[in-house]
Amino acid sequence: MAFEPVFFALGLGTAAGLAFLSRRKIAGESSSSLRGLALAADSVSAPFLLGIAGAVFTWGYDGLAFVLGLGGGYLLLQLLVAPLLPLARAGSVPDYFGKRYGRTPRMLACLAVVLSMAALLVAQLMAAGLVAARLLEVNHGIGVAIAAVALLACFALRSRGSTIWASGILFLVMFVAFLPPLVQVSTAKYGVPVPQLAYSNTVWQIQSLEETLLEQDLADPAVLKPLMRPFLSLSLLNFLGLVLGLALGMASLPNLLSRHFMAPTVRDARWSAVFALLFATLLITAAPALAAYVKLALLTLIGDRVALADLPAWMFTYGNLGFVEICGQAATDAAAVTKACAELPDATTVLRLQDLALDPDMITLAASEITGLGETWFGVLAAAALGAALVTADGPLSAILDALEGGCDALGGSRWEHLAMAAAAVAVAAVAAVARPADMLTMATWALTLAAAGLFPALIAGLWWRRANAAGASAAILAALPVTLIYIVATRFFAVGFFDAFSSLSSAGPMASETFGDLKQAWTVAAAGPAKDAAWLALDAHAQSIANLWGIKNLAAVVLALPVGLVTLVLVSLLTARREPA
Helix, strand or coil: CCHHHHHHHHHHHHHHHHHHHCCCCCCCCCCHHHHHHHHHHHHCCHHHHHHHHHHHHHHHHHHHHHHHHHHHHHHHHHHHHHHHHHHHCCCCHHHHHHHHCCHHHHHHHHHHHHHHHHHHHHHHHHHHHHHHHHHHCCCHHHHHHHHHHHHHHHHHHCCCCCCCHHHHHHHHHHHHHHHHHHHHHHHHHHCCCCHHHHHHHHHHHHHHHHHHHHHCCCCCCCCCCCCCCCCCCCCHHHHHHHHHHHHHHHHCCHHHHHHHHCCCCHHHHHHHHHHHHHHHHHHHCCHHHHHHHHHHHHHHHHHCCCEHHHCCHHHHHHHCCCCEEECCEECCCHHHHHHHHHCCCCCCCECCHHHEEECHHHHHHHHHHHHCCCHHHHHHHHHHHHHHHHHHCHHHHHHHHHHHHHHCCCCCCCHHHHHHHHHHHHHHHHHHHHHCCCCHHHHHHHHHHHHHHHHHHHHHHHHHCCCCCHHHHHHHHHHHHHHHHHHHHHHHHCHHHHHHHHHHHCCCCHHHHHHHHHHHHHHHHCCCCHHHHHHHHHHHHHHHHHCCECCECHHHCHHHHHHHHHHHHHHHHHHCCCCCCC
Protein backbone atom coordinates (compact mmCIF):
# COMPACT_ATOMS: atom_id res chain seq x y z
CA MET A 1 0.00 0.00 0.00
CA ALA A 2 1.14 3.52 -0.73
CA PHE A 3 0.83 4.71 2.88
CA GLU A 4 3.33 2.20 4.28
CA PRO A 5 6.53 3.92 3.06
CA VAL A 6 5.15 7.13 4.57
CA PHE A 7 5.02 5.53 8.01
CA PHE A 8 8.50 4.10 7.48
CA ALA A 9 9.76 7.61 6.79
CA LEU A 10 7.88 8.83 9.87
CA GLY A 11 9.55 6.24 12.10
CA LEU A 12 12.96 6.94 10.60
CA GLY A 13 12.44 10.67 10.95
CA THR A 14 11.40 10.28 14.59
CA ALA A 15 14.57 8.34 15.40
CA ALA A 16 16.82 10.75 13.50
CA GLY A 17 15.15 13.79 15.00
CA LEU A 18 15.47 12.52 18.56
CA ALA A 19 19.09 11.53 17.93
CA PHE A 20 19.94 15.00 16.65
CA LEU A 21 17.99 16.92 19.27
CA SER A 22 19.47 14.82 22.09
CA ARG A 23 22.60 16.96 21.77
CA ARG A 24 20.74 19.84 23.39
CA LYS A 25 20.39 20.20 27.12
CA ILE A 26 17.18 21.52 28.62
CA ALA A 27 16.26 22.80 32.03
CA GLY A 28 14.96 20.19 34.44
CA GLU A 29 16.32 17.17 32.59
CA SER A 30 17.76 15.81 35.83
CA SER A 31 14.29 15.47 37.35
CA SER A 32 13.35 12.03 38.64
CA SER A 33 10.20 11.81 36.52
CA LEU A 34 12.03 12.57 33.27
CA ARG A 35 14.79 10.15 34.19
CA GLY A 36 12.12 7.56 34.93
CA LEU A 37 10.62 8.07 31.46
CA ALA A 38 14.04 7.54 29.91
CA LEU A 39 14.61 4.39 31.97
CA ALA A 40 11.22 3.03 30.95
CA ALA A 41 12.01 3.65 27.27
CA ASP A 42 15.41 1.98 27.55
CA SER A 43 13.98 -1.12 29.23
CA VAL A 44 10.70 -1.57 27.32
CA SER A 45 12.62 -1.49 24.06
CA ALA A 46 11.35 -2.74 20.72
CA PRO A 47 11.92 -6.50 21.32
CA PHE A 48 9.79 -6.36 24.46
CA LEU A 49 7.29 -3.87 23.03
CA LEU A 50 6.67 -6.12 20.03
CA GLY A 51 7.40 -9.48 21.63
CA ILE A 52 5.50 -9.76 24.92
CA ALA A 53 2.06 -9.88 23.29
CA GLY A 54 3.37 -12.58 20.95
CA ALA A 55 4.58 -14.62 23.93
CA VAL A 56 1.19 -14.39 25.65
CA PHE A 57 -0.56 -15.22 22.37
CA THR A 58 1.64 -18.30 21.84
CA TRP A 59 2.14 -19.51 25.41
CA GLY A 60 -1.01 -18.22 27.06
CA TYR A 61 -0.68 -17.90 30.82
CA ASP A 62 3.01 -18.84 30.73
CA GLY A 63 3.76 -15.76 28.62
CA LEU A 64 2.95 -13.62 31.66
CA ALA A 65 6.39 -14.58 32.97
CA PHE A 66 7.84 -11.80 30.81
CA VAL A 67 5.55 -9.19 32.37
CA LEU A 68 6.31 -10.39 35.89
CA GLY A 69 10.04 -10.58 35.23
CA LEU A 70 10.35 -7.05 33.89
CA GLY A 71 8.22 -5.67 36.71
CA GLY A 72 10.30 -7.53 39.27
CA GLY A 73 13.45 -6.07 37.75
CA TYR A 74 12.21 -2.55 38.36
CA LEU A 75 11.49 -3.42 41.99
CA LEU A 76 15.01 -4.78 42.47
CA LEU A 77 16.42 -1.64 40.87
CA GLN A 78 14.40 0.57 43.17
CA LEU A 79 15.05 -1.36 46.38
CA LEU A 80 18.56 -2.83 46.12
CA VAL A 81 20.58 -1.34 43.29
CA ALA A 82 19.63 2.21 42.32
CA PRO A 83 19.95 3.92 45.73
CA LEU A 84 23.65 3.14 46.10
CA LEU A 85 24.89 3.64 42.54
CA PRO A 86 25.33 7.44 42.70
CA LEU A 87 27.73 6.94 45.63
CA ALA A 88 30.06 4.91 43.42
CA ARG A 89 31.10 7.96 41.36
CA ALA A 90 31.39 5.69 38.32
CA GLY A 91 30.33 6.26 34.73
CA SER A 92 29.60 2.69 33.63
CA VAL A 93 29.38 -0.86 34.92
CA PRO A 94 33.02 -1.73 34.06
CA ASP A 95 34.10 1.55 35.65
CA TYR A 96 32.22 0.60 38.83
CA PHE A 97 33.81 -2.85 38.89
CA GLY A 98 37.21 -1.23 38.48
CA LYS A 99 36.71 1.20 41.35
CA ARG A 100 35.13 -1.36 43.65
CA TYR A 101 37.24 -4.43 42.89
CA GLY A 102 40.20 -3.57 40.63
CA ARG A 103 41.50 -4.20 37.14
CA THR A 104 40.83 -7.93 36.69
CA PRO A 105 37.14 -7.80 37.69
CA ARG A 106 36.79 -4.75 35.45
CA MET A 107 38.13 -6.73 32.48
CA LEU A 108 35.77 -9.62 33.21
CA ALA A 109 32.85 -7.23 33.63
CA CYS A 110 33.69 -5.88 30.17
CA LEU A 111 33.30 -9.38 28.76
CA ALA A 112 29.90 -9.81 30.42
CA VAL A 113 28.77 -6.41 29.16
CA VAL A 114 29.86 -7.09 25.58
CA LEU A 115 28.21 -10.52 25.44
CA SER A 116 24.90 -9.44 26.97
CA MET A 117 24.65 -6.17 25.06
CA ALA A 118 25.57 -7.87 21.77
CA ALA A 119 22.61 -10.24 22.20
CA LEU A 120 20.34 -7.29 22.98
CA LEU A 121 21.63 -5.40 19.94
CA VAL A 122 20.79 -8.39 17.74
CA ALA A 123 17.26 -8.43 19.17
CA GLN A 124 16.89 -4.69 18.50
CA LEU A 125 17.97 -5.13 14.87
CA MET A 126 15.59 -8.06 14.44
CA ALA A 127 12.73 -5.85 15.64
CA ALA A 128 13.73 -2.92 13.45
CA GLY A 129 14.27 -5.25 10.49
CA LEU A 130 10.81 -6.77 10.91
CA VAL A 131 9.15 -3.35 10.86
CA ALA A 132 11.25 -2.14 7.93
CA ALA A 133 10.54 -5.32 5.94
CA ARG A 134 6.79 -5.01 6.56
CA LEU A 135 6.55 -1.31 5.69
CA LEU A 136 8.80 -1.46 2.62
CA GLU A 137 7.55 -4.91 1.50
CA VAL A 138 11.05 -6.40 1.25
CA ASN A 139 12.40 -9.62 2.73
CA HIS A 140 13.58 -9.74 6.33
CA GLY A 141 17.29 -9.70 5.46
CA ILE A 142 16.99 -6.50 3.46
CA GLY A 143 14.89 -5.01 6.23
CA VAL A 144 17.66 -5.75 8.76
CA ALA A 145 20.27 -4.22 6.46
CA ILE A 146 18.21 -1.04 6.10
CA ALA A 147 17.71 -0.91 9.86
CA ALA A 148 21.45 -1.35 10.48
CA VAL A 149 22.31 1.57 8.18
CA ALA A 150 19.64 3.71 9.86
CA LEU A 151 20.98 2.79 13.30
CA LEU A 152 24.49 3.85 12.36
CA ALA A 153 23.19 7.13 10.96
CA CYS A 154 21.28 7.86 14.19
CA PHE A 155 24.30 6.86 16.28
CA ALA A 156 26.49 9.28 14.33
CA LEU A 157 24.00 12.09 14.96
CA ARG A 158 23.99 11.53 18.71
CA SER A 159 26.68 13.03 20.90
CA ARG A 160 28.70 11.11 23.47
CA GLY A 161 26.98 11.47 26.82
CA SER A 162 23.80 12.81 25.22
CA THR A 163 20.92 14.04 27.34
CA ILE A 164 18.02 11.94 28.62
CA TRP A 165 15.00 13.92 27.52
CA ALA A 166 15.00 12.40 24.02
CA SER A 167 14.47 8.93 25.50
CA GLY A 168 11.71 10.36 27.68
CA ILE A 169 9.91 11.71 24.62
CA LEU A 170 10.38 8.35 22.91
CA PHE A 171 8.52 6.61 25.73
CA LEU A 172 5.61 9.03 25.31
CA VAL A 173 5.56 8.20 21.58
CA MET A 174 5.48 4.48 22.37
CA PHE A 175 2.76 5.03 24.95
CA VAL A 176 0.53 7.01 22.56
CA ALA A 177 1.03 4.47 19.76
CA PHE A 178 0.29 1.42 21.90
CA LEU A 179 -2.35 2.25 24.51
CA PRO A 180 -5.06 4.57 23.06
CA PRO A 181 -6.26 2.06 20.43
CA LEU A 182 -6.58 -0.61 23.12
CA VAL A 183 -8.53 1.82 25.28
CA GLN A 184 -10.83 2.47 22.33
CA VAL A 185 -11.43 -1.24 21.75
CA SER A 186 -11.98 -1.94 25.45
CA THR A 187 -14.48 0.91 25.71
CA ALA A 188 -16.33 -0.04 22.53
CA LYS A 189 -16.56 -3.76 23.33
CA TYR A 190 -17.01 -3.81 27.08
CA GLY A 191 -17.60 -0.24 28.24
CA VAL A 192 -14.42 -0.30 30.34
CA PRO A 193 -11.69 2.17 29.27
CA VAL A 194 -8.93 0.20 31.02
CA PRO A 195 -7.68 -2.63 28.75
CA GLN A 196 -5.85 -4.32 31.64
CA LEU A 197 -9.27 -4.89 33.25
CA ALA A 198 -11.54 -5.17 30.23
CA TYR A 199 -9.74 -8.03 28.55
CA SER A 200 -10.92 -10.48 31.22
CA ASN A 201 -14.19 -10.53 29.26
CA THR A 202 -12.22 -11.49 26.15
CA VAL A 203 -10.63 -14.37 28.04
CA TRP A 204 -14.05 -15.90 28.75
CA GLN A 205 -15.01 -15.55 25.09
CA ILE A 206 -11.76 -17.24 24.05
CA GLN A 207 -12.39 -20.16 26.38
CA SER A 208 -15.84 -20.65 24.87
CA LEU A 209 -14.44 -20.50 21.34
CA GLU A 210 -11.71 -23.01 22.18
CA GLU A 211 -14.34 -25.53 23.27
CA THR A 212 -16.37 -24.87 20.13
CA LEU A 213 -13.37 -25.43 17.83
CA LEU A 214 -12.61 -28.73 19.54
CA GLU A 215 -16.22 -29.87 19.08
CA GLN A 216 -16.18 -28.93 15.39
CA ASP A 217 -12.81 -30.64 14.72
CA LEU A 218 -11.30 -27.27 13.82
CA ALA A 219 -8.64 -27.64 16.51
CA ASP A 220 -6.46 -30.55 17.58
CA PRO A 221 -6.36 -31.11 21.38
CA ALA A 222 -2.64 -31.80 21.06
CA VAL A 223 -2.06 -28.35 19.54
CA LEU A 224 -4.61 -26.18 21.32
CA LYS A 225 -3.21 -24.57 24.47
CA PRO A 226 -6.00 -23.01 26.55
CA LEU A 227 -5.15 -19.38 27.13
CA MET A 228 -5.45 -19.36 30.91
CA ARG A 229 -4.24 -22.86 31.84
CA PRO A 230 -0.82 -22.48 33.49
CA PHE A 231 2.41 -24.38 32.90
CA LEU A 232 1.61 -25.91 29.53
CA SER A 233 4.57 -24.33 27.73
CA LEU A 234 6.78 -23.79 30.78
CA SER A 235 7.01 -25.94 33.87
CA LEU A 236 6.75 -24.18 37.22
CA LEU A 237 10.54 -24.31 37.59
CA ASN A 238 11.10 -22.76 34.16
CA PHE A 239 8.38 -20.16 34.76
CA LEU A 240 10.04 -19.03 37.99
CA GLY A 241 13.49 -19.25 36.41
CA LEU A 242 12.44 -17.04 33.52
CA VAL A 243 10.94 -14.48 35.91
CA LEU A 244 14.11 -14.53 38.03
CA GLY A 245 16.42 -14.21 35.04
CA LEU A 246 14.52 -11.24 33.62
CA ALA A 247 14.33 -9.53 37.01
CA LEU A 248 18.02 -9.94 37.84
CA GLY A 249 19.01 -9.07 34.28
CA MET A 250 16.94 -5.89 34.36
CA ALA A 251 18.52 -4.95 37.69
CA SER A 252 22.03 -5.35 36.25
CA LEU A 253 21.51 -4.22 32.65
CA PRO A 254 24.47 -1.96 31.77
CA ASN A 255 22.58 0.60 29.68
CA LEU A 256 20.03 1.07 32.50
CA LEU A 257 22.61 1.30 35.27
CA SER A 258 24.47 4.02 33.40
CA ARG A 259 21.40 6.24 33.91
CA HIS A 260 21.56 5.65 37.66
CA PHE A 261 25.29 6.30 37.86
CA MET A 262 24.57 9.80 36.54
CA ALA A 263 21.80 10.53 39.06
CA PRO A 264 22.81 13.55 41.17
CA THR A 265 21.70 12.06 44.52
CA VAL A 266 20.60 8.80 46.10
CA ARG A 267 17.08 10.16 46.42
CA ASP A 268 16.94 11.00 42.69
CA ALA A 269 18.15 7.52 41.78
CA ARG A 270 15.53 5.86 43.95
CA TRP A 271 12.65 7.99 42.66
CA SER A 272 13.81 7.55 39.06
CA ALA A 273 13.41 3.80 39.50
CA VAL A 274 9.97 4.32 41.06
CA PHE A 275 8.79 6.42 38.12
CA ALA A 276 10.28 3.92 35.66
CA LEU A 277 8.31 1.15 37.36
CA LEU A 278 5.06 3.13 37.13
CA PHE A 279 5.50 4.18 33.51
CA ALA A 280 6.71 0.82 32.22
CA THR A 281 3.99 -1.08 34.10
CA LEU A 282 1.31 0.94 32.31
CA LEU A 283 2.76 -0.19 29.00
CA ILE A 284 3.78 -3.82 29.52
CA THR A 285 0.57 -4.79 31.35
CA ALA A 286 -1.39 -3.84 28.24
CA ALA A 287 0.40 -6.52 26.18
CA PRO A 288 -1.75 -9.41 27.51
CA ALA A 289 -4.87 -7.46 26.53
CA LEU A 290 -3.54 -7.03 23.00
CA ALA A 291 -2.71 -10.75 22.81
CA ALA A 292 -6.23 -11.63 23.96
CA TYR A 293 -7.87 -9.40 21.35
CA VAL A 294 -5.73 -10.95 18.60
CA LYS A 295 -6.47 -14.47 19.86
CA LEU A 296 -10.20 -13.79 19.89
CA ALA A 297 -10.16 -12.43 16.34
CA LEU A 298 -8.16 -15.39 15.04
CA LEU A 299 -10.29 -18.04 16.74
CA THR A 300 -13.42 -16.31 15.47
CA LEU A 301 -12.02 -16.44 11.94
CA ILE A 302 -11.32 -20.17 12.25
CA GLY A 303 -14.72 -20.77 13.86
CA ASP A 304 -16.39 -19.20 10.82
CA ARG A 305 -14.87 -22.04 8.74
CA VAL A 306 -13.13 -19.67 6.36
CA ALA A 307 -12.09 -21.39 3.13
CA LEU A 308 -8.41 -21.59 2.24
CA ALA A 309 -9.16 -19.71 -0.96
CA ASP A 310 -10.67 -16.82 1.05
CA LEU A 311 -8.00 -16.25 3.68
CA PRO A 312 -7.42 -12.62 4.74
CA ALA A 313 -4.67 -10.70 2.97
CA TRP A 314 -2.56 -10.20 6.10
CA MET A 315 -1.72 -13.92 6.18
CA PHE A 316 -0.08 -13.71 2.76
CA THR A 317 1.59 -10.37 3.57
CA TYR A 318 3.40 -11.85 6.55
CA GLY A 319 3.70 -15.25 4.89
CA ASN A 320 5.89 -13.69 2.22
CA LEU A 321 8.09 -12.35 5.00
CA GLY A 322 8.43 -15.87 6.44
CA PHE A 323 6.25 -15.31 9.54
CA VAL A 324 3.13 -17.33 8.63
CA GLU A 325 2.98 -21.00 7.69
CA ILE A 326 -0.13 -22.97 6.77
CA CYS A 327 -0.03 -26.75 6.46
CA GLY A 328 3.75 -26.67 6.89
CA GLN A 329 4.41 -24.28 3.99
CA ALA A 330 5.01 -20.53 3.87
CA ALA A 331 1.69 -18.79 3.20
CA THR A 332 2.78 -16.92 0.09
CA ASP A 333 -0.56 -17.07 -1.75
CA ALA A 334 -3.89 -18.88 -1.76
CA ALA A 335 -2.80 -21.40 -4.39
CA ALA A 336 0.28 -22.49 -2.42
CA VAL A 337 -1.76 -22.84 0.77
CA THR A 338 -4.53 -24.84 -0.91
CA LYS A 339 -2.01 -27.19 -2.50
CA ALA A 340 -0.10 -27.75 0.75
CA CYS A 341 -3.27 -28.53 2.72
CA ALA A 342 -4.56 -30.87 0.01
CA GLU A 343 -1.40 -32.98 0.36
CA LEU A 344 -1.96 -33.63 4.07
CA PRO A 345 -3.18 -37.10 5.16
CA ASP A 346 -6.30 -35.40 6.55
CA ALA A 347 -6.73 -32.95 3.68
CA THR A 348 -8.89 -29.92 4.33
CA THR A 349 -10.38 -27.01 2.41
CA VAL A 350 -10.97 -24.78 5.45
CA LEU A 351 -8.52 -23.24 7.88
CA ARG A 352 -7.92 -25.22 11.10
CA LEU A 353 -5.99 -24.16 14.14
CA GLN A 354 -3.44 -26.98 13.90
CA ASP A 355 -2.65 -26.01 10.29
CA LEU A 356 -1.76 -22.40 11.15
CA ALA A 357 1.62 -21.34 12.57
CA LEU A 358 2.18 -17.67 13.38
CA ASP A 359 5.61 -16.42 14.39
CA PRO A 360 5.24 -14.65 17.76
CA ASP A 361 7.40 -11.78 16.49
CA MET A 362 4.61 -10.59 14.17
CA ILE A 363 1.64 -10.60 16.57
CA THR A 364 1.87 -7.03 17.87
CA LEU A 365 2.77 -5.53 14.50
CA ALA A 366 -0.06 -7.38 12.75
CA ALA A 367 -2.61 -6.82 15.53
CA SER A 368 -4.48 -4.02 13.77
CA GLU A 369 -4.77 -6.07 10.59
CA ILE A 370 -5.89 -9.20 12.43
CA THR A 371 -8.44 -7.42 14.63
CA GLY A 372 -9.59 -4.91 12.04
CA LEU A 373 -8.53 -1.82 13.99
CA GLY A 374 -7.56 -0.04 10.78
CA GLU A 375 -4.55 1.09 8.81
CA THR A 376 -3.94 4.24 10.83
CA TRP A 377 -3.16 2.40 14.05
CA PHE A 378 -1.00 -0.09 12.20
CA GLY A 379 1.04 2.72 10.67
CA VAL A 380 1.42 4.67 13.91
CA LEU A 381 2.43 1.57 15.86
CA ALA A 382 4.89 0.50 13.17
CA ALA A 383 6.46 3.97 13.05
CA ALA A 384 6.73 4.10 16.85
CA ALA A 385 8.24 0.59 16.98
CA LEU A 386 10.81 1.48 14.32
CA GLY A 387 11.73 4.67 16.13
CA ALA A 388 11.95 2.80 19.44
CA ALA A 389 14.19 0.11 17.95
CA LEU A 390 16.60 2.62 16.42
CA VAL A 391 16.77 4.98 19.40
CA THR A 392 16.96 2.39 22.18
CA ALA A 393 19.51 0.32 20.23
CA ASP A 394 21.91 3.15 21.00
CA GLY A 395 21.94 1.91 24.62
CA PRO A 396 23.45 -1.56 24.04
CA LEU A 397 25.69 -0.23 21.26
CA SER A 398 27.08 2.52 23.51
CA ALA A 399 27.52 0.03 26.36
CA ILE A 400 29.59 -2.24 24.09
CA LEU A 401 31.80 0.64 22.97
CA ASP A 402 32.19 1.99 26.50
CA ALA A 403 33.24 -1.47 27.68
CA LEU A 404 35.84 -1.73 24.92
CA GLU A 405 37.07 1.82 25.31
CA GLY A 406 36.84 2.78 28.95
CA GLY A 407 36.78 -0.68 30.50
CA CYS A 408 39.13 -2.80 28.43
CA ASP A 409 41.36 -0.12 26.91
CA ALA A 410 40.81 -1.80 23.52
CA LEU A 411 39.62 1.26 21.66
CA GLY A 412 41.04 4.70 21.13
CA GLY A 413 39.20 7.84 22.02
CA SER A 414 38.85 9.58 18.64
CA ARG A 415 35.43 9.99 17.08
CA TRP A 416 36.42 8.17 13.88
CA GLU A 417 37.72 5.16 15.79
CA HIS A 418 34.51 5.20 17.80
CA LEU A 419 32.35 5.23 14.66
CA ALA A 420 34.46 2.52 13.01
CA MET A 421 34.05 0.22 16.00
CA ALA A 422 30.31 1.02 16.08
CA ALA A 423 30.02 0.08 12.40
CA ALA A 424 31.84 -3.20 13.05
CA ALA A 425 29.59 -4.04 16.01
CA VAL A 426 26.42 -3.23 14.06
CA ALA A 427 27.61 -5.26 11.06
CA VAL A 428 28.22 -8.35 13.19
CA ALA A 429 24.88 -7.92 14.94
CA ALA A 430 23.12 -7.45 11.59
CA VAL A 431 24.54 -10.73 10.25
CA ALA A 432 23.26 -12.52 13.35
CA ALA A 433 19.87 -10.80 13.05
CA VAL A 434 19.48 -11.91 9.45
CA ALA A 435 20.20 -15.51 10.50
CA ARG A 436 17.42 -15.24 13.15
CA PRO A 437 18.92 -17.69 15.66
CA ALA A 438 15.72 -17.31 17.71
CA ASP A 439 12.75 -14.99 17.93
CA MET A 440 13.56 -11.46 19.07
CA LEU A 441 12.01 -11.87 22.54
CA THR A 442 14.14 -14.96 23.18
CA MET A 443 17.25 -13.04 22.07
CA ALA A 444 16.40 -10.20 24.44
CA THR A 445 15.79 -12.69 27.24
CA TRP A 446 19.16 -14.33 26.62
CA ALA A 447 20.74 -10.87 26.86
CA LEU A 448 19.21 -10.25 30.28
CA THR A 449 20.09 -13.78 31.40
CA LEU A 450 23.75 -13.23 30.49
CA ALA A 451 23.74 -9.91 32.35
CA ALA A 452 22.14 -11.54 35.40
CA ALA A 453 24.66 -14.38 35.50
CA GLY A 454 27.76 -12.35 34.69
CA LEU A 455 27.13 -9.12 36.58
CA PHE A 456 24.47 -9.42 39.27
CA PRO A 457 26.30 -11.49 41.94
CA ALA A 458 29.39 -9.26 42.02
CA LEU A 459 27.31 -6.09 41.54
CA ILE A 460 24.96 -6.72 44.46
CA ALA A 461 27.76 -8.00 46.70
CA GLY A 462 29.85 -4.95 45.92
CA LEU A 463 27.00 -2.66 46.96
CA TRP A 464 25.90 -4.45 50.11
CA TRP A 465 28.71 -6.70 51.40
CA ARG A 466 32.00 -5.06 52.33
CA ARG A 467 33.73 -8.46 52.60
CA ALA A 468 33.34 -9.09 48.85
CA ASN A 469 36.73 -8.71 47.16
CA ALA A 470 38.37 -8.82 43.76
CA ALA A 471 39.12 -12.54 43.87
CA GLY A 472 35.53 -13.36 44.77
CA ALA A 473 34.09 -11.10 42.06
CA SER A 474 36.41 -12.51 39.40
CA ALA A 475 35.64 -16.08 40.40
CA ALA A 476 31.89 -15.41 40.35
CA ILE A 477 32.01 -14.05 36.80
CA LEU A 478 34.30 -16.83 35.59
CA ALA A 479 32.01 -19.44 37.12
CA ALA A 480 28.53 -18.16 36.23
CA LEU A 481 28.98 -16.49 32.84
CA PRO A 482 30.44 -19.52 30.99
CA VAL A 483 27.78 -21.79 32.49
CA THR A 484 25.04 -19.56 31.09
CA LEU A 485 26.65 -18.98 27.71
CA ILE A 486 27.54 -22.64 27.14
CA TYR A 487 24.12 -23.83 28.24
CA ILE A 488 22.31 -21.43 25.90
CA VAL A 489 24.53 -22.16 22.90
CA ALA A 490 24.67 -25.93 23.45
CA THR A 491 20.94 -26.51 23.97
CA ARG A 492 19.97 -24.23 21.07
CA PHE A 493 22.63 -24.82 18.40
CA PHE A 494 24.14 -28.20 19.37
CA ALA A 495 21.06 -29.85 20.81
CA VAL A 496 21.68 -33.26 19.25
CA GLY A 497 25.17 -33.59 20.69
CA PHE A 498 24.08 -32.14 24.03
CA PHE A 499 21.31 -34.69 24.42
CA ASP A 500 23.65 -37.51 23.42
CA ALA A 501 26.09 -36.42 26.14
CA PHE A 502 23.60 -35.63 28.93
CA SER A 503 20.54 -37.72 28.13
CA SER A 504 20.64 -39.24 31.62
CA LEU A 505 20.14 -35.78 33.15
CA SER A 506 17.40 -34.69 30.75
CA SER A 507 13.72 -34.54 31.66
CA ALA A 508 12.86 -36.41 28.44
CA GLY A 509 10.65 -39.42 29.01
CA PRO A 510 11.12 -42.86 27.46
CA MET A 511 8.89 -42.06 24.48
CA ALA A 512 10.75 -38.81 23.69
CA SER A 513 14.10 -40.59 23.97
CA GLU A 514 12.88 -43.36 21.68
CA THR A 515 11.69 -40.79 19.15
CA PHE A 516 15.14 -39.16 19.28
CA GLY A 517 16.77 -42.49 18.52
CA ASP A 518 14.42 -43.15 15.60
CA LEU A 519 15.01 -39.69 14.12
CA LYS A 520 18.75 -40.03 14.52
CA GLN A 521 18.68 -43.40 12.79
CA ALA A 522 16.59 -41.95 9.96
CA TRP A 523 19.11 -39.13 9.55
CA THR A 524 22.04 -41.57 9.57
CA VAL A 525 20.63 -43.75 6.80
CA ALA A 526 19.19 -40.92 4.68
CA ALA A 527 20.86 -40.29 1.37
CA ALA A 528 22.80 -37.07 0.91
CA GLY A 529 20.77 -34.16 -0.37
CA PRO A 530 17.34 -32.76 0.49
CA ALA A 531 16.25 -35.95 2.24
CA LYS A 532 19.20 -35.86 4.64
CA ASP A 533 18.71 -32.13 5.28
CA ALA A 534 15.04 -32.67 6.07
CA ALA A 535 15.91 -35.57 8.39
CA TRP A 536 18.43 -33.40 10.23
CA LEU A 537 15.94 -30.56 10.66
CA ALA A 538 13.42 -32.96 12.19
CA LEU A 539 16.08 -34.46 14.48
CA ASP A 540 17.40 -31.07 15.58
CA ALA A 541 13.92 -29.68 16.24
CA HIS A 542 13.08 -32.65 18.45
CA ALA A 543 16.45 -32.50 20.19
CA GLN A 544 15.93 -28.83 21.11
CA SER A 545 12.72 -29.77 22.92
CA ILE A 546 14.47 -32.35 25.13
CA ALA A 547 18.08 -31.08 25.38
CA ASN A 548 18.22 -29.86 28.98
CA LEU A 549 19.53 -30.55 32.45
CA TRP A 550 16.81 -31.56 34.91
CA GLY A 551 14.17 -29.98 32.68
CA ILE A 552 15.66 -26.47 32.77
CA LYS A 553 15.18 -24.59 29.48
CA ASN A 554 17.83 -22.16 28.25
CA LEU A 555 15.43 -19.26 28.90
CA ALA A 556 15.75 -20.16 32.59
CA ALA A 557 19.51 -20.80 32.53
CA VAL A 558 19.92 -18.42 35.47
CA VAL A 559 18.58 -21.23 37.69
CA LEU A 560 21.85 -23.07 37.02
CA ALA A 561 24.18 -20.08 36.89
CA LEU A 562 23.07 -17.88 39.78
CA PRO A 563 23.73 -20.38 42.61
CA VAL A 564 27.14 -21.11 41.09
CA GLY A 565 28.01 -17.41 40.95
CA LEU A 566 26.78 -16.54 44.43
CA VAL A 567 28.35 -19.53 46.18
CA THR A 568 31.64 -18.99 44.37
CA LEU A 569 31.73 -15.30 45.27
CA VAL A 570 31.03 -15.92 48.95
CA LEU A 571 33.47 -18.80 49.37
CA VAL A 572 36.34 -17.17 47.49
CA SER A 573 35.83 -13.82 49.24
CA LEU A 574 35.90 -15.49 52.64
CA LEU A 575 38.97 -17.58 51.82
CA THR A 576 41.11 -14.79 50.37
CA ALA A 577 42.62 -11.64 51.80
CA ARG A 578 40.18 -8.84 52.52
CA ARG A 579 40.44 -5.66 50.48
CA GLU A 580 38.67 -2.60 51.79
CA PRO A 581 36.55 -1.02 49.04
CA ALA A 582 37.20 2.55 48.03
